[in-house]
Amino acid sequence: MKRIISRLKLVIQFIFTSIGFYPTIISLLFFGIAVLMIYFETRGISNSLKDELPFFIITHGETATMILSSIATGIFSLIVFSFTMVMLVLNQASANFSPRVIPGLISSKSNQKVLGLYLGTLIYTLVVMVNIRSESYDADLPGLAVFMAMCFTILCLAFFVYFIHSISAAIQIGNILESIYKLTLDKLREEISKDEGKALPAIFETGDWRELNSDFSGYLQKVDKKAIIELCRKHDVVLEFMQPLGHFVIKGLPFAKVAGALKDKDAFCEDLYSNISYYQEELADMNYLYGFKQITESAVKALSPSVNDPGTAIKAIDYLTDLFIIRMQLTDEKIFHDKDNVLRLRLDEVNYRDLLSHCLGPIRVYGREDPVIVLRLLNLLKNLSYAAKSNPKRLAPITTEAKQLLSDAEETTKNPGDRTKINQLVKALNDTSVLPQTLPMLSVKLGT
Template sequence: MPVWLIPMIYTVVSLVCATALPRIEYGLALPFDLGISASAALAVLSSIASGMMALTGIVFSIAFVMLQFSAVTYSPRFANRFARDPVLFHALGIFFATFTYSLAAAAWSDRGGSGQVPAVSALVAVALLFVSLMAFGLLMRRLGDLQITNTLRYIGDQGRAIIGQTLATSAQGSAGRGGSRAVEAPSPGAVTQILRHAGPPGYVQRYDIPALIGLAQGAGARIKVECAVGDMMMDGSVMLRVLGGAGTVPETALRKAVRLGSDRTFEQDPKYPIRLLVDIAIKALSPAINDPTTAVQALDQIEDLLRRLARHDLADGRLADAEGVLRVVFPTPDWDDYLALAFDEIRVFGATSVQVMRRLRSALRGLAELVGESDRAEGVQRYLEHVDAAIENSAFDERDRAAARQEDPQGLGLTR
């Protein structure tokens, strides 16, 4: 459900309740008495309604500040976390509900000069006021997530979750949520169908793996997906090709199997959390901010994600049906792609920081120790030599070069 509907639902429900509950009270002549005059009850309800309008304005101001802060300080792509935060919209919904309910309840106080007060409705309005204050407190608490440590941990947690879901499943012999790895890959034949994107640009957010395998199996064909998760699809871009087969695969079903959206998401995309962490690191290394310690903290999370990737068999993008026949092929990043994404930009923009160079070398040494003698060791060693060459060709003097060549998980903590 779109998050913007949440306040609307709260408002509609509160209006229905504010219309029905006082009528029920008057109809049943409930023997409840608050012990206050109708004018006092009217003043209380009017104060609640007017106060909630001011509080709602404050909440909107906080929301805009949160979005601006996260976009400028961290990454524009990370601002979506707050722009779509359900807590924000539930708080707004509670504020709207309190305002509309209190206003409607006030209209029933001393109705027709009767001097009567709808006691239950008035108590509900006061209860909604306390709920609104609690929601406001929770919203203030959510501001604590803007601290850099909490932000980096959140992105790291998202990355760890998607690595565990996607790559661990692939390592067990299935890919995503269906299919198995093909042992043999006979030639599928010529291209029989090409699907191109039609419409506004959109990011590839996920593949529906079971649907793709089922479509390919039903047509006796192989589907070669040309777009990787995270790619931007332009009008006319080739999304996939169907190879071989006895018939035409329904185009509508193929389009549904590749979900597009206006933004990249963490789903099926282990590269995206690394991308966000790198964005935060290089922004911290910009001359306008000059905060290498934040870059070091981002590298802490990046190294942890790479360590988890190093322990998994990365998906090869070749999926078979239950009989072991290769049905779907799609592009996936390899180990060198992850290394380049994680370190290239930080190495370039952090070349003037001894702290960042020391932390980079520490991360690479740790990865080298973890991968041991596997085929990934060559990529780590090659990248370590690249970092050493960058230090050698930097503007550092000899003492700074010697310091930058030391590994230190803290950046500038202690000599190991």
């Protein structure tokens, strides 16, 4: 039963992030409005309002039929055009930026609501059309229902202008990066608020651990921490996931381990599996690591010869700077205790050193021949050094990344003027006396 509930939660999550979620809900709403209006028309609502609102009630059958036919044709064309435009935008975003930004664009609620309004208006119009000649009306035809169809059409035209503006803004890389940055920032702050900030207990080094095999192959995306902590409390064990969330696990191979006197392993595993979700979407509001990955890949794509947009790469580096500084506040050991303050769970976390390497490494490799990118990366490391004064254990990976960056610059940067600018920034970084080691200066050969 618990596994069914877990799978149901997964299906609900998939439906909620689908591009068809809001269009379906809004279409059903409009269908209900249409049925309700037809019911009121059978009670003579148009006939009762004919004298009071003569300009709103349509009384000519051919006119009503022409209006509804025109509305249905126009809205259908509008739907086709809008969906085609969405697909073109998604295709362009995938080609120019990164395929991983697509789920974020699809899950945009504003565009889904506009498309839902189009579909709902079309469904409403069709329902009214098939009842236009019903003999059960007291009035000659459902004039008020036709007038409402006209109002919905005017509303669609107004929202079509908004849709054009929205979809044009959504495809701009600056807006995409800012959206990913804000989602990642919010997720990071949420993780920091939940972080216990405690040192790693000795049990993870000296405990007697039993490995648990995965029952499914896929990306381990989400775990119900509260339910798993309560499960561990019930069986009086400590559980550790051996791979970070978002990594691919193989069915039949170890993905977690447990310490303690686990009496009923099968029952424990069954309950554990029911609180684990596997799916493919990589949304920044689900896991902050996805935000780092998407910003990094957008920067790398911008540095490729096919795009050649260093300005976007610089903006991505600036966003990464702030995110790295915020990430310093989050401990690398994610451990959780139960309500009795007993250790129950550890989630494997990508540590700060690996996160720096995974993000800055590709940008350094693809942008090492561009002195502007090299200088921006050095500025990033300088800002991280200042921020790490209150967190000295972050200085070692920062120093390592700086040395690797300067090693590449020594080989690829040939212009003496560019090398001098790099040395000036390196000197400023060394003068802070924050890093545990002094960074080497580039050799500069002045021309005669």
